[in-house]
Amino acid sequence: MNQTVVRIIFWGRPKGRPKWPSIDFDPEKRAVEILKILKENLLGFKFVGGDLVRNSEEAEELLKVVGEEGEICSVIFNLSSGWHDSLKVMEKLPTVVVCDPFLWGYAGMIVHSANLRKRDVRGFIVSSSSWGDVFKAFKVIKAYDSLRNAKILVIGNHVLSADREVYEEAIKRIGGEIKFIGFRELREAFQKTDVQKAERIADDLIAKANKVIEPSRKEIVKSIRLYYALRNLCSKYGANGVSRLTVSEDSTEASFQHTHA
Incomplete structure (x- = not known):
């Protein structure tokens, strides 16, 4: 089976910093859990990256490597407060933005979604409590990959x-x-x-x-x-x-x- 290469990016302030959902929430631990879920359920994909972006400086460093490992798109998981420079990533690659199913209720995605539409970026948002909805987004990525070579x-x-x-x-x-x-x-x-x-x-x-x-x-x-x-x-x-x-x-x-x- 041909594997579709996707860059996984995690957005979130580190444990100990004031943020949603709480100052004690550990985005690094959650990122490891999510990556494990993706690898176990999406066998037709090769995941690169997996970086946790904690601030704008780290986001700028990430931009230097986006697209350098053969990835056709990126998937950003918002784990806690802070969007940083996600729009800049989207300008380089088609991107899916996922509101982590564990935190699916927070309303920042509404503002983020409106900003994406205004900028006419190549991507869409998944905000759901169901992993099934997240996996559907990867089906869209797979279809896009097929069309690229069709x-x-x-x-x-x-x-x-x-x-x-x-x-x-x-x-x-x-x-x-x-x-x-x-x-x-x-x-x-x-x-x-x-x-x-x-x-x-x-x-x-x-x-x-x-x-x-x-x-x-x-x-x-x-x-x-x-x-x-x-x-x-x-x-x-x-x-x-x-x-x-x-x-x-x-x-x-x-x-x-x-x-x-």
């Missing part, structure tokens, strides 16, 4: 029409690529598929199904052939996904959306 096959040069350039630029900006091909090429790839192989697979699927409600055997065979046609085209162009489309009747007489070959 080559998407779009069938039909007319697809996206007026918004085509905007869409292409948006994908390009995060590192992805779009390849447009016509329906003719899809039809040719469909016609080259092994009909007998598709029929054997269809019969096997039908035999193992508890019940076939709607598609006919003919439609199932066509869908299997279409799958192999798309997979072969993705292999030809080095693509790892096909965008949403509806295939015209004169091509394969099948419809599908968001198919991944």
Whole structure:
């Protein structure tokens, strides 16, 4: 499994300093606990950093190394009072700001969230008492990482029409690529598929199904052939996904959306 590299940063005033939630709260101990939870539950990630930033001086030192270890984004855990220079981190890397689930109730995140929107930074905030919500944020990071390396096959040069350039630029900006091909090429790839192989697979699927409600055997065979046609085209162009489309009747007489070959 390819690991997504993420920089983990902890924000918080040290134990013994006046702060929320209390002067005795130990952010260093909490940081160790959080890092352990992340490593045990998010196996598809490689975590770098893990620094506890206690003041603005340490934040400035951290900025010098942000982005230097191959990380694609950062995740900042706010453990106690004090935001320091989190916006500067966000200007260097897309960032998720997490209000530590142990301290999820404090209201500073509301002000922080408003400031982020005003600055138009690349990131979002998670403020929740549930670790499940924190893990969902990492799913977003994983999706972003996939898009950065994606080559998407779009069938039909007319697809996206007026918004085509905007869409292409948006994908390009995060590192992805779009390849447009016509329906003719899809039809040719469909016609080259092994009909007998598709029929054997269809019969096997039908035999193992508890019940076939709607598609006919003919439609199932066509869908299997279409799958192999798309997979072969993705292999030809080095693509790892096909965008949403509806295939015209004169091509394969099948419809599908968001198919991944």
